[in-house]
Amino acid sequence: MKNPNPFLKKIISRKNTAKILNDMSARLNIRILITDAGDNIIADIGRDGEFGNSSNSMVIYPINAGGDEQIGFVKGNEGCSLVASIIDCVAEIESDKRDLTSELLSKYREINLFYDFAENINIRKDFNDMAMLTSTQISELLNADSILIILKNENTGLLEVVFKFGADAAKYAPLKPEDAIIPERVILSGRAEIVNDLSTDVELARILPRRTGSVLCAPLRIQNRVTGAIYLIKENPIAYTSENLKLLMVFSSQVAAFIENGKLLQNLxxxxxxxxxxxxxxxxxxxxxxxxxxxxxxxxxxxxxxxxxxxxxxxxxxxxxxxxxxxxxxxxxxxxxxxxxxxxxxxxxxxxxxxxxxxxxxxxxxxxxxxxxxxxxxxxxxxxxxxxxxxxxxxxxxxxxxxxxxxxxxxxxxxxxxxxxxxxxxxxxxxxxxxxxxxxxxxxxxxxxxxxxxxxx
Incomplete structure (x- = not known):
């Protein structure tokens, strides 16, 4: 037998919840049996009460936590329907609180990472140091396999990878024509792009119809001119969001400023x-x-x-x-x-x-x-x-x-x-x-x- 569901056990064990359940059991003279989805007993309240006059009168009510997934059951007579509703409500609130805590920690982590980036980039004098710091932070925030910093050669008009980060990044330098399609499009339009499934990109699919993966690409803009791009690649498809793209654009704007003058003190x-x-x-x-x-x-x-x-x-x-x-x-x-x-x-x-x-x-x-x-x-x-x-x-x-x-x-x-x-x-x-x-x-x-x-x- 597996261990009882810790989330459900925590809810039922709380002083206020336990008091409510004991009071209801006593007032209604019913026995309340609570189990998790694996049928482990979480609580057996009112053992002297009744399930009903026969085994057929026992009713089983599912417990959900704000979704379709059942985390347990309340077993008893019809009076237990209210008990199940109360536990449902408490479980949903606790689930929401857990989600909010996770979101809070995530945003706090982003603030810390961004501040560290803003503070540390100021002391970087070398382009490769700056690029490594930027790529490390982007990779940690956005779960990238490869990150490329790409500049457009002003003389030839060709795209050049000036920095690469990630175990597989070397295969993208120099850029093959198919790998340059999205960065070229971003540099030409000046607009950042998300492609969560490369097989759906019409232009790329003409060359590589079976190419998979996801990418984010943000332009490097210097004095109203787009001179390059930051290109983030995930080999297996992932659901990037517009928020992820906005975060990448924050980084791209700072890389562009560094490339332009090498001085970020006044921009910190x-x-x-x-x-x-x-x-x-x-x-x-x-x-x-x-x-x-x-x-x-x-x-x-x-x-x-x-x-x-x-x-x-x-x-x-x-x-x-x-x-x-x-x-x-x-x-x-x-x-x-x-x-x-x-x-x-x-x-x-x-x-x-x-x-x-x-x-x-x-x-x-x-x-x-x-x-x-x-x-x-x-x-x-x-x-x-x-x-x-x-x-x-x-x-x-x-x-x-x-x-x-x-x-x-x-x-x-x-x-x-x-x-x-x-x-x-x-x-x-x-x-x-x-x-x-x-x-x-x-x-x-x-x-x-x-x-x-x-x-x-």
Whole structure:
């Protein structure tokens, strides 16, 4: 007999779940037998209760975890149907939490990798060192077998592999005509491409109809000119996504900058901002109605900061804080985050936790510790009635007070499934009405004064 299903056993063993099951067994005078899919007994509750008046009256109810896969069964009389429904619900919630934790860890890993890349590429003076660092990071993130950095020879017009990475990469250098088809297309169009099944690529299939595998290819763009491409190859087909392609494009833009001037010192901050913005957009893509929210909040925040005389490193801190102000929403379930109607009190508490989740994520990245106050406190109120700590007035971080105005203004003027966005004038009236209670009056005044310049951009 195999060991009991650990996931189901964990759910049933929890104090609250066990209490509910024992109470139901006692109140209904029924015996509740819970087994996993392999018929291992997880719990046998109410042994003195009854299954029914005969063996034929035992009913078996499946337990699912938010999908079609059965992870176990509840056995008993008809009264056990409610028990099975409760366990189903708990299992689905636990499964969602596990998925969200996995997504959170994945995004955290991406942030760390990107920051390491942005920090380390600055000290690379040699092209091969830079290319090795880039290829190692791409391979780790995107599971590539071979990575090629390809440049177009300005004299001959031919494509040349200037760097190759991976055990099988040598077979692609020099490029054969069939291997050059996709990079040539990307360089000519200037548009990145995903091909998840090479046998479906019409142009390539004419030459190699049985070619299999998947590729990502992003252009190397220098001063509005495409001079080459980064070509990622997976020998066996894999389901790459547009998010994967966007990540590759972040790398390709930095490789292009290095090739152009060999100096990335002045571009380091821009590299990191671009990376962080990409990750923020990934979170934002979960909600179709918040398109460009991150960019607008950043623009509004920087305009306010500029009007208040903020500059230099402090302005960069404001920029990063505004881009990542909602990073904690990685850990919020879609069923709550994307709910079209009014949230329940419990759901609102879950939403509110994104500020603390954001703090938790950023605490583990030493280089981003300085932006935690702006991320954590952007839902505090000037009158002390906000969250997560109920800070007020001058106790609230300046970056957070700026982001609060920018974030609220964008929320008010953006269409949602359940309401039309306010006009700018109506939103300004709301900001003024809440000035001194929800918002710092100086921040509201600075935003209203700076807004005409934002519209002109």
């Amino acid at each position: 901050q821009e590299t990191f901002i671009s990376t962080v913005y990409t990750l923020a957009e990934t979170i934002e893509m979960r909600d179709n109605y918040t398109g460009d929210h991150t960019r607008r909040v950043m623009d509004y925040s920087l305009a306010i900061g500029g009007n208040l005389g903020i500059s230099g490193e402090e302005l960069e801190t404001l920029k990063l804080s505004s881009i990542l102000h909602d990073i904690g929403k990685i850990g919020i379930s879609d069923s709550v985050l994307l709910k079209p109607g009014k949230l329940t009190d419990e759901e609102f508490e879950i939403i509110k936790s994104h500020t603390l989740l954001g703090e938790k994520i950023l605490k583990n990245i030493k280089q981003l510790n300085h932006i935690i106050p702006g991320v954590k406190y952007h839902h505090e109120r000037y009158d002390g009635k906000g969250y997560p700590e109920g800070l007020g007035g001058g106790d609230i971080d300046l970056m957070a007070k700026i982001i609060a105005v920018a974030d609220t203004f964008d929320a008010m003027t953006t269409d949602r499934p359940y309401r039309k966005g306010l006009s700018y004038d109506a939103a300004f009236s709301e900001l003024k009405k809440c000035s001194g209670t929800q918002f710092d009056p100086a921040i509201v005044d600075a935003f209203i004064e700076a807004f005409p310049d934002i519209k002109e951009k």
